[in-house]
Amino acid sequence: MDRLTTMATFLKVVKFANFTNAAEELSISRTLVSRHIADLEAHLGLKLLNRTTRSVTPTEAGLRYSELCQKILGDIRSGEEALAAIRNEVEGEVSILCPIWIGSFGISRATAEFCKHHPRITVKLQFEEPSANPHDFLNQGHDLAIQPNTLRDSSIVVKKIGKIDHVLVASPDYIADHGAPQTIKDLADRECLAKMSDTAWAFENGERIVLKAPSKFASNSVFALRDAALEGLGVAMLPKGIMFDTIAKGMLAHILPDFPLAPRPLYIAFPPGGDIPRKTRLLISYLATWFKEHPSDLN
Template structure:
């Protein structure tokens, strides 16, 4: 016996004072209405309704039970409405996973601005190097993942929210010893410091440079690659956002400025489905507007 269904039926019978009318309003048969009431009376071991040929009225026990049904069903309805409303309100906690270096791209200030604009929202922004597993941010309990790679995985949704400019850089000492490359053919003879998993560099004009496997130095951290380039291990492709200090101080020099790496997109990854909470959808939309056209 489905208790909630039989309670709903019982309340309708009390309201209509008639089995037939109750059945019509519930869009079920009169026989089923009678069965629901009979099941309740059998379960409780007491008569709930007085039945006559003209109408049905609740007994004393029936009156008390109808009050209980109203409280129970009312609490359930109110609770479900409150839960359903969560996805329509910009409130609650949003947990975001983001590569460390993207903090310099403006993610920190953008999420703080969103938080300030929505007083009922709280943000948890976690910075760490991303995993090769596209689902890890979900298993770790995060709502969103900011990243520079499109995920070809049907169980993860991605939305482009911006662009990231990269530079080819090397230390002055490396260039003094090995020469300054001017073309992609020149690059082939140099030590190219790549991110783990990268197999090629693509330049703005479409030229592609296959990376030597294994490279002299590789890392999943752009900061580690920057430091390797600073000590003269080779040429690195690094996001412009982490380069200002090193370039200004002369620790690194941009090479091939006439044909830099292609601009890479920036994505936000999130769980699939059309019922994402409004807080999540609102933040994704905000980030898209914030970084629109930004390099």
């Protein structure tokens, strides 16, 4: 029989000096109250209660045991209340893992503004290239992860917080050697430089181009893909926000400008289950609202 339950029953009997009243308080039968007390006495090998036809009073051992029960149950109650407070607190640290290139898209400003509005919450924002394993941010001790890819076959929960426009680019040398694609279908004859997780590129008009595998050059870093495009290795799909200067300086050319790519969603990932701390839920909600109000910061 559950020891904590029998302890709670014993304390009620001591409080009311009566089995029947204790049973009513606990919403259980008098028979079950008697069984709980008998189980305790058998477990301890001691008589805990003196029973008469008029009352029930604790023995000397019963008095000492009631003090122990009060301490144990009180400590458990206090501990659970403290844990509940952690869940609902609006102070403490929230750790976020974010891809390096997304640092150029307002995430730093958004989290800094969050800290300003919630001075008792601290944010630790770490930038590094994402792992192929969607659970790694949790294994590394982070609470959240900014995730530019849809997570397949994962228990990790994601919430969309914005979208990022992408463009196709290639170097002037590559275009001189291979010609500029005139239609989306022309990409099938070009070397496409893609992220390792990409299998196809989608366009706003609904067309898709399936990427050849293996690619001549692939990476999980958009900066590595940009460098490969600069070296003339092929056509790369890159976030629009990091390409303005490179295109403006003529180092890379915008390919198929009349066929815009479908915007890619930006997610924030967090552990499964709805029982996450309030401070973390506040930050998730804040980032979703912030990027909705500042869409230009993602492009």
